[in-house]
Amino acid sequence: MSEIIRRDPRREWIARNRLHPDHASVLAALGVNRGGAAVSEWLGPHGVVRKNPHAIGFIGPNDVKRIDRSGFQQGGQSAATTPVAQDSRRTVTIDQPAFLVAVVPDLTGGRLSAHDKDLLGLARRVADADADQPGAVVAILFGEHKGEGDGELKEQALGDAGIDRVVHLNDEFYAGFAPEARLAALSAVEREMMPRFWLLPDSPLGGADLGRRLALRLGERAATGVWQVEADNEASLGWRCTARGGAGSLDIQRPLPRVALALAECAEPVDETRHAAEQLTLAASIPTTLSRIEDLGQVAVDPAGVALAEAEFILSGGNGVKEWGAFHHAAKVLGATEGASRVAVDDGFMARDRQVGATGTWVTARVYMAVGISGAIQHLQGIQRCDKVVAINLDPGCDIIKRADLAVIGDSTQILAALVTMVEQQRGGQRDAA
Amino acid sequence: MQPDLHQKQQQQGIDVAVLVSIGRHPTTGRARRAEQDARGLELALAMEAELPGTRISMLHAGSQDDSSEAALRGYLGMATGVGMGLESMTLLEQPEGSDAIPALAKHLAATSPQLVITGARAERGEGSGLLPYALAEHLGWPLVNSLASVEKVENGVVTLLQALPRGQRRRLKVRLPAIISVDEAAPAARQSAFGPARRATFEITPTSPEADSELAQWHLAPARKRPKRLKIVKAASARDRFKAAASKSEGKGGQVLTDVTPEQGAEAIYKLLKEEDVLR
Known part of the structure; x- marks a missing residue:
């Protein structure tokens, strides 16, 4: 128009x-x-x-x-x-990129993590440094991408994060711990596209492992723990980086090599532009390698033994919980680590080391389920890094409802009992089918 | 007869090489045994207790002087029993600032242990954590990082538990020879005993050192505190800017279910839990 x-x-x-x-x-x-x-x-x-x-x-x-x-x-x-x-963001399409910057996000739980977004922001900075000859950011995604929504929205989430091209590898042999298969795929990308830079997140068991393998395969001495990147005309690739070394005690300034592993908050995430996130497929097929590492799958871990600060799924009880026996049973059935609000701990229903909040533990769960907790400000501080918060409460006006992604107003005992029955039924059905 | 012999071979255990480095105390900066490498040695000692006949050899590439010797003796004092294989340690002598990778790769290729255990990253110098990967690439062996424990070794295949974030564990089967690297998830190292540490000896092997010229060109400085990320408000109007500064952040406004039966509420929660894939 x-x-x-x-x-x-x-x-x-x-x-x-x-x-x-x-x-x-x-x-x-x-x-x-x-x-x-x-x-x-x-x-x-x-x-x-x-x-x-x-x-x-x-x-x-x-x-x-x-x-x-x-x-x-x-x-x-x-x-x-x-x-x-109106969306004030500019739409940017790069048809003829001067060079490519390859990014391999972790895609934890099928979504771009905050670390991934920071890294993509860094990739954008490197790609867009010369406005006349912009580079394109290629993201290589392993496994399923969930995004926020379906269909077009999914692609939009990638484009909003600053990705121009997407290579999506969603075969089952990339699932789990498959460094050799993933490395073969990245080598194929390297042969086909020859990106100028490879950027990976320096996160344990994600980019940190894969990135180091890739660097050695490409014969590069990777910069690890990069937290700052600046333009530098004297460096061979035009950039200089500052990296953490010596167990966090040193800052190493060096020219940015082809492979860099960056820490979280290495750059600002992209928020002013939207990109195309165009799907690419590799022309050559990726050679399948015989893996010497066999993944036997995750081991069931006792959720009570997991430290509260790093638990993935927490079921937390507060003043509104009346039947603690049922609460413990629910935690066991759901496989959740137990937490508690301060009131529940003070009243002696839970141990002090289970307390969530400013005076207890600051939790980082992916799903936090608050049962009968009204959400004092100290408690909300403790859960501010949780992804999804589910609240069960009688009072629709309390503060946790405002924070929660899903709030159910009702009697917590009945709702928990219904949930436990549902999970048990589902599991029973699965076992019958198997 | 035959199976018995086979059993015996299995019982003989395997050769384990533990690579150790000199650590740095985070507050005083003094040389000490490195935290992660000590955990690696602890893992090897646990394997020896499980699997009689396992031979542990320790390997360090670096120079020999007073402070480094004291630090290395910290590892040697970790085994107090006689015949546990820690009476001595192989020291590949090379001056400060040399590249440890070629010397270690050459020595490992010559002695060919079945399992190499290292810490994930060094506490001094570059500390990039690339060494295990470089050795794996040089030797062509599989590598598993972030190990929690070794479960069993049989028929040249080792079953391991790998630590995942959030306290989770993953079971892996790896064909030997292999390299495994250890970080904070592995069991903590035992104390070092002074007597055995004093009595232990070093087997000094001279190497042809290669200077790490790239590292010498870089600028190394004590770590600066990283700047805290600011909350940047990009608002078009004054009203939006004021709102961003004054109002407390409200959630995105999730779904609120009122007047529902417990079953309907539970179903909504169940759906979310399934979507997030936390139910196992």
Whole structure:
């Protein structure tokens, strides 16, 4: 669509002239007057937006007319047409990249983690340094990508993070611990695309392992623990990096090599532009290697033995829990680590080392289930790094409901019992099928 | 008869080489035994207790002087029994600032142990954690990182438990010879006893050192504190900027289920738990 606004001065003149016989029809044609009320906003003769304050607003308490320009409150008469909040981000498409920056995100739990997004921000900085010759960011994804939503939204999440091209490898032999298969895939990408840089997150059991393997395969001396990258004309690739070394006691300044493993918060994540996230497929097939490492799968770990600070799934109880026996049973069935609010600990229902919150443990769970916890500010501080919060509470107005991604208002004992029955049924059904 | 002999061969155990380095105390900066390498040795000692006949050899590449010797003796004092294989340690002597990888790779290729245990990363110098990977690439052996424990060794295949984030464990089967690296998830190292440490000896092997020229060109400085990330507010209008500064952050507004039966509520929670894949 053309960007040029076409104006018809005669129609605008009619729209301003309330006594003109065609006034109403012209207004309708201009599309200014949607609600049937008087026109409140129009384009003046010089292209300036004119407003009629008498046509907008509503009658508030004490019969005073109020105009709320934030657009949140709207009275009986609908206020003036509020433009839908537009996405101000630029859409960037790079058709002919001068070079490629390859990124291998961890994709923990099928989503881009905060660390991944920081890394993609760094990749964007490296790619966009020269505005005349922009590079493209290629992301190599292993395993399923869940995204936030389905279909197009999924691709959008990748594009919003700053990815221009996506190579998605979702075969089953990349699942679990398969460094040799993944390394073969990355080597194939290297042969085919020859990216100028390889950036990986320096996260344990994700990019830290794969990145070091890749660096040695490519014969590069990788920079590890990179937390700062600056342009430097003297360096061979035009960049200089600062990396943590010697168990965090040293800062090493060195030219940025082809393979770099970056720490979290190495750069700001992308938020001003959106990218295409175009799907690519590898032309050559990836040679299958005979793996000498066989993954026998995860081992069941006693959830009670997992430290609260690093537990993945926490079931936390507070003042609203009346039957602690049922609560412990639920935690066992769900396979969750138990936590507690301060009240539950003070009342002696839980041990002190199970307390979640500012004075207890700051937890990092992926799913945090708060049962009968109203959400004191200290408790909310303790759970601020949790991804998903589920709340079960009787009071719909309490603070944890505002924080929760899913809140169920009701009696916690009954809901937990129903949940336990459901999980047991599902497991029983699976066992029968097997 | 035949199976018995086979049993015996299994019982003989395997050759384990433990690579040790000189650590650095985080506050005083003094030389000490490195935390992760000591855990690696602890793992090897545990294997020896499980699998009689396992031979442990310790290997260090570096220079020999007073402070480093004291640090290395910290490892030698970890086994107090006679015949546990820690009466001596092989020291590949090379001056400070040389590359340890070629010397270690050459020695390991010559002695060919079945299992090599190292710490994940060194506590001084570059500390990039690349050494185990470089050795694996040089020798062509499989590598497993972040090990929690060794479960069993049979028929040249070792079953391991790998530590995953969040306290999870994964069981792996690896064909020997292999390299395994150890970090904080492995069991903590025992104390070092002074007497055995004094009595132990060093077998000094001269090497042809290769200077690490790349490292010499880099600029090394004590670590600076990383700047804290600022909360950047990108707002179009003054009203938005004020709101961002003044109001406390409200959640994105999740789904709230009111007036539902316990079953419906439980079903919604169950769906979320399934979606997040936390139910096992």
